[in-house]
Amino acid sequence: MITEIANITIDPARAAAFEAAVAEAAPHFRTAEGCHAMRLERVVEDPALYRLVVSWASVEAHMVTFRNSPGFARWRELAGPFFVSPPVVEHWDVAANHF
16 A cells, blocks of 8 residues: 655635635545545644545555556646645655554
């Protein structure tokens, strides 16, 4: 399992509309091949900063299968207008579980 973490910056005055756009895009992630979970987090100290966290079966499921799908195009159509700068996306793997 791979975790995609996308750090997103928006105009905080548009936070409610951005969160609604992500909620509207969520079904496209839910039905994407290899996608197991999705959540949106916001930095408490800075409401302009969000983190999209998505669990994928593999990097390929995200970067090839999803990125070449109509679902990804719809995600960008919905959320993209809110981005102040391009999201910074990384893929994480669990190194250890301690408890």
